[in-house]
Every structure is written in C-alpha cells, then in structure tokens.
Amino acid sequence: MASLVFPLLACFLMATASAGNFYQEFDITWGDGRGKILDNGQLLTLALDKASGSGFQSKNEYLFGKIDMQLKLVPGNSAGTVTAYYLSSQGPTHDEIDFEFLGNLSGEPYTLHTNVFTQGKGNREMQFHLWFNPTEDFHTYSILWNPEHVIFMVDGTPIRDFKNMESKGVAFPKSQPMRIYSSLWNADDWATQGGRVKTDWTKAPFTASYRNFNADACIWSSGTSSCNSQKSDWWNQELDSTGQERMRWAQENYMIYNYCTDLKRFPQGLPPECSIA
Numbered sequence: 593m594a595s596l597v598f599p600l601l602a603c604f605l606m607a608t609a610s611a612g613n614f615y616q617e618f619d620i621t622w623g624d625g626r627g628k629i630l631d632n633g634q635l636l637t638l639a640l641d642k643a644s645g646s647g648f649q650s651k652n653e654y655l656f657g658k659i660d661m662q663l664k665l666v667p668g669n670s671a672g673t674v675t676a677y678y679l680s681s682q683g684p685t686h687d688e689i690d691f692e693f694l695g696n697l698s699g700e701p702y703t704l705h706t707n708v709f710t711q712g713k714g715n716r717e718m719q720f721h722l723w724f725n726p727t728e729d730f731h732t733y734s735i736l737w738n739p740e741h742v743i744f745m746v747d748g749t750p751i752r753d754f755k756n757m758e759s760k761g762v763a764f765p766k767s768q769p770m771r772i773y774s775s776l777w778n779a780d781d782w783a784t785q786g787g788r789v790k791t792d793w794t795k796a797p798f799t800a801s802y803r804n805f806n807a808d809a810c811i812w813s814s815g816t817s818s819c820n821s822q823k824s825d826w827w828n829q830e831l832d833s834t835g836q837e838r839m840r841w842a843q844e845n846y847m848i849y850n851y852c853t854d855l856k857r858f859p860q861g862l863p864p865e866c867s868i869a
C-alpha cells in the first residue's frame with residue numbers, strides 16, 4: 593500500500609511546486625521594471641504610476657484547463673485603476689476569457705467584470721460585486737475551461753457558466769490556444785462609476801499582487817496539446833446541484849450587470865446563448 597501511495601504523492605507535489613513558480617511560468621512583458629517577480633518566484637507584483645502601468649503573460653499557451661491564480665488587488669483609493677487577468681488567443685477572430693477588476697474609492701466596492709469572446713466577438717459582459725474586500729487578502733480566481741463549459745469561479749464559488757451552445761449557432765472557444773495575460777493600467781476615462789471618478793495620482797504607485805498560480809491544463813506546443821495531469825478531473829466537469837445553487841446565490845446577491853437581461857441594448861432580441869436551454 594505505502595509503495596503505491598508514495599510515488600503518486602511525490603508526483604503530485606512536484607507538479608504543484610513547478611506550477612507555482614512565476615519565473616518558470618511567466619514573463620513580465622511591459623512596464624519598465626514596474627512588474628516584479630519576488631520571493632524566489634512565489635510572488636509577482638504589478639505597479640501603476642502616472643507614467644505607466646505594467647503587465648505579464650504566460651510562457652505557455654493552453655488549450656483547455658483549470659487555471660487558478662490568487663490576486664490581492666490595489667488597496668485604498670483604487671479608483672480609475674483596472675487590473676485585468678485573462679486568457680486570450682491572437683488575431684482578429686481570437687477567443688478570450690476575461691476577469692477585470694475595476695477599482696473604486698476607499699470603502700466602495702470593486703467591480704468584477706467578466707466577458708467571453710469567441711471568434712473575435714465579445715459583448716457578453718456580466719459584472720459583480722464581491723462578498724469580501726479583495727484588497728485585504730489574496731483570493732482565488734479560477735477559470736475552468738473544457739469543451740462544454742467556461743466556468744468562472746471566485747474562491748471556488750462559480751459565478752458564471754458560459755456553456756457550449758454551438759448547437760444554437762454560438763461559437764465556443766475550443767480550437768485556439770490561449771495565453772494568460774495580466775495587466776494593471778489606468779482607465780479613469782471609463783472604469784470607475786462610469787468615468788466620473790478619476791485616478792488620484794498622489795496615491796501612486798498602485799500595486800496588485802499575485803501568488804499560488806496553478807494550471808491543471810493542456811499545454812499547446814508546436815501544434816499538439818499535452819495535458820500535465822489527469823485531465824479527467826476537470827475535462828468532464830460541470831456544475832453539480834451544489835455548484836448551481838452557489839452560482840445562483842452569487843448571481844442573485846452580487847451580480848450588478850448581465851448582458852442577457854439588457855433588453856435596451858439588444859432591441860432586436862437577446863443573443864441566442866441568453867435563452868435558457
């Protein structure tokens with residue numbers, strides 16, 4: 593028994609340890625020193641000041657996976673700042689899965705903005721407030737992406753489930769490998785309270801932090817995909833009744849915008865994925 597358990601455990605620990613190292617998994621791509629990898633690769637920070645923001649991207653491209661990252665957002669008066677954390681492929685018909693955190697005045701809630709682009713087309717915004725202060729501690733933001741679902745999760749609670757509805761003519765992201773990107777930038781022309789509240793540069797630099805990255809994912813390399821773990825966990829995963837109940841709780845209590853109920857915006861009719869199956 594012990595001889596069977598030990599190698600499995602060792603293998604699991606190795607995979608987890610390597611997945612968490614920012615030096616191995618990411619490149620800081622812009623910001624002229626404002627993005628930093630610290631603590632032997634265990635921590636990454638992005639900063640924004642009046643001259644520039646900063647950003648990073650994954651070395652790997654992924655085609656499906658369960659991808660977790662812990663973020664601690666810009667504290668205090670973060671109005672005007674946006675921390676974007678997303679998966680994206682490239683080109684005019686790209687696919688994209690977005691988390692964007694829109695800052696706010698001290699004491700006012702962050703907005704978590706989500707979107708899904710398929711074949712270059714987005715316009716699928718859903719926005720939430722959070723049930724905790726996302727600047728006090730690290731919280732886990734996850735994307736479960738398999739051939740049937742893109743599920744957004746916050747600390748394990750599903751908040752959004754974009755289902756494969758190719759049968760209704762809605763494109764689903766399933767053939768374009770995506771990288772992970774993140775950036776911290778100034779968007780005070782629109783981000784906070786519709787652009788009315790501007791960035792207070794006397795509070796700069798603004799900093800967001802990242803740790804405990806984990807990708808249980810299929811890595812794309814020269815035209816083939818290889819999965820670094822037992823993909824069966826997440827490959828067939830969908831929301832069970834508890835998951836659906838949790839998602840209903842999050843949407844009923846914390847969702848502040850849903851494109852699927854915005855009849856004014858879609859006078860010709862809501863997008864096809866909005867009608868309940």
Ligand SMILES: *[C@@H]1O[C@H](CO)[C@@H](O)[C@H](O)[C@H]1NC(C)=O
Nearest residue numbers: 694696700701703783784785
């Ligand atoms: C900021 O706070 C206001 C007031 O509580 C809220 O309506 C808004 O959704 C918050 N988020 C942003 C990004 O403006």
